[in-house]
Amino acid sequence: MIPIRIRPVRSDDWSQFETLVSSIAEFHKETHGLTQARFEELTCGHQEPRVLALVAETEDGSLAGYVCGFPIFSFHKGRAGFQVDNLYVSSSFRRNRIGEALMLAVIERAKEIYRAEVFKLGVLDWNTAAIDLYKQLGFEEATKDPKHIQFKREMMP
Secondary structure, X not given: OOOEEXXXXXXXXXXXXXXXXXXXXXXXXXXOOOOHHHHHHHHOOOOOOOOEEEEEEEOOOOEEEEEEEEEEEEXXXXXXXXXXXXXXXXXXXXXXXXXXXXXXXXXXXHHHHHOOOEEEEEEEOOOHHHHHHHHHOOOEEEEEOOOEEEEEEEOOO
16 A cells, blocks of 8 residues: 555645546546635635545645545534535556545544545445445445446444
């Protein structure tokens, strides 16, 4: 495994972070519309950011990947949750358990910051590597449509 450090994203990460965001958008056959101003507004320098974004940084300062998501709340159930929006690891860093490290870190941070008890995420049905990872981490299939699977993991109170 490559030595990495998982940490919150910072303003000075924009250049590398934008490359990662472009890569995941391309992977999903989409274009990205995230601007630096919006990135900083949503993620940087807040005790409770609107979007929690963590990066995997190598010893030389390269960003190998990222995970991001946002708090959700089921009012009628009285439960705080967290929706993982993106998990991405650059192809040259894959198969080093970086995705797993990012997921475990975002779960812990979301529990600390937002008191999240339920974690949700979606994955394209052909992305078997991601599906296997999420199942390994205790996520269970919640719903499925022709191209997309929703997973959920509940934490014990």
